[in-house]
Amino acid sequence: MKRPVTIHDIAKLANASAATVSRVLSNSSYPVSAAMREKIIRIAKEANYIPNMLGKQLKTNSSMTIGVIIPSISNPFYSSVILGVEETAREHNYHVIVCNSLQNPDLELMYLQTMAEKQVKGIILSSIAQDTTLLKGLLKTGMQAIAIDQRIDEDEISQIEFNYAKGGYMATKHLIEHGHTQIGYVTSELDRHSRTEIYQGYLKAMDEAGLTPVVEEAKASEVAFGASFEFNSGKRLAAQLLKRRSELTAIFACNDVMAFGVIHELSSRGLRVPADMSVIGFDGIEYGEMIHPPLTTIKQPDHEMGILACKLLLDKLQDKDSSQMSVMLQPRLVERASITSVAGNL
Amino acid sequence: MKRPVTIHDIAKLANASAATVSRVLSNSSYPVSAAMREKIIRIAKEANYIPNMLGKQLKTNSSMTIGVIIPSISNPFYSSVILGVEETAREHNYHVIVCNSLQNPDLELMYLQTMAEKQVKGIILSSIAQDTTLLKGLLKTGMQAIAIDQRIDEDEISQIEFNYAKGGYMATKHLIEHGHTQIGYVTSELDRHSRTEIYQGYLKAMDEAGLTPVVEEAKASEVAFGASFEFNSGKRLAAQLLKRRSELTAIFACNDVMAFGVIHELSSRGLRVPADMSVIGFDGIEYGEMIHPPLTTIKQPDHEMGILACKLLLDKLQDKDSSQMSVMLQPRLVERASITSVAGNL
């Protein structure tokens, strides 16, 4: 457990100065003779030299790191976003630190603070916290931030979001076009921006068609965490929906996992999907094609969102004066097999 | 975008020295008068002081960070492991950096190097790389490592793995106990330790019962990446299996997602699960309960593995002399509804 080798050690071994060694090993454009350069590189390799980023970053005041704060990587939607971010960051020699807020505002704030302390200059966040004072303060110090998937009311923050309302509208419209008139909607608590938008899309489509909305919303008291939770939530809400309105022919769920729950509940009651009841989800996670029947859903370009968010952030990190902007990604209907046409209406 | 405030700034404002400020703000046990302490804390807060971890870590030579290298967070198995690691790390005031090797040995090596440069003193890795020279070198410099889910033949590395062989044995035995004698096995390429172990467990159970193994292995040429890939792989292998042996009554898949593919393929051929064919998976991911029929499987305690791996690593990081050890986690049968008894055999 001896002391790690530094540029000074290399310098001694090479009969050079630490400055020259630094210039060579950090690929500086500063002129160094070819012979010297080669010699230093050789010796560094022989000595198994490992640069200390802490020293370098302290000096240059740039950590070449961006942070991402999301609810949880266990949600395939977010893990896909992150893979996109990481891929893009790597291409630009940036590193990514991922933090799971687990829907806990305190945790989110703590991670935000940690990022700042680690000299992370840019973050991508899907925020859950209401209190933006810390974030505001960090923005003042020059931190760059991009909000994804969730709206943050700060002028300095660029947004990149999905057109949730349109997605909700598309899904509902799709059902209507298949002749459905009794369409139920199940949703987790309408607290997040995304959830309310999808809901609004549903309402709009129903309204335009002169249909009556039937909605079941999960209660706030429950802690929404993990796929199993949402799955069970979907089951329960479907049961409640059926109890209220037995004449329903279609159900729209606010996310795919809840749709899985809906389908499961229907099956266990002897109702067949889509023969007896059509179901449509929202998100477009891979598992949707694996269940039975394969789930028709609205796909959010999650991977692209990660790539785009990262690119935008890196741009901002280069020229600080880049202005605030807002990008909206469009949803896409993925037709699989959980929807059927209602007889006699087409 | 002015210069960030440092302890020196605070010191000036408080008419104190930087040393005293440091002692207060870093919660040192060093004695400082209550009045001074309070004053400094107040001023630091007013000035929105954010400690620079780079400076602190450079000085103390400890980054309070552990790294995790896994194939991909898009695999729910690994994301569960990571959540366990993160949870445990947080309790001990450690941070976690997650790296997705994406099954790419070069990427894995690059991330390993990056960790070292960032002065990460401990890593948890599910390795894919064959070349361990870099890792060996890092171990010599005092880095601690824990291998999960995958065996690494290095004496200095503690292992924490699952009893894959036993899991494979249990799954097969479970089918046999339900009267099955024609049991097929589908697996991704048998390159990773875990895969071969499960396979061995299958073979052992078949052998003990005097049954003939029927195996389909995915080809090496294909890049195994993403859930959809394994799903399709499962479909294809199931089809091949049926072509070879139409008298099969049960299929054991080496992981849950492949089992989903198997079930999907069977359904599309008009075979009903479990009435016409029983299917068992391996991993115990949450989505297994959401498909139809709910998948009987072997559960690996992934979350516990993350917690355990992190605890073990943190222990090692405290007292360096802790010796190499190996922990083996036990599998558990999760009975759901994808298996039926073969008539007349029970």
Place this chain on the structure above:
DNA sequence: TTGTACGCGTTATCAC
């Protein structure tokens, strides 16, 4: 082309 000297923000070691 190379070397010297300093500073990045922090903590540890001394003195007082």
Place this chain on the structure above:
DNA sequence: GTGATAACGCGTACAA
């Protein structure tokens, strides 16, 4: 109980 000061490893003016 407090304050100078020297490190930690590195990059970079500036001098040579």
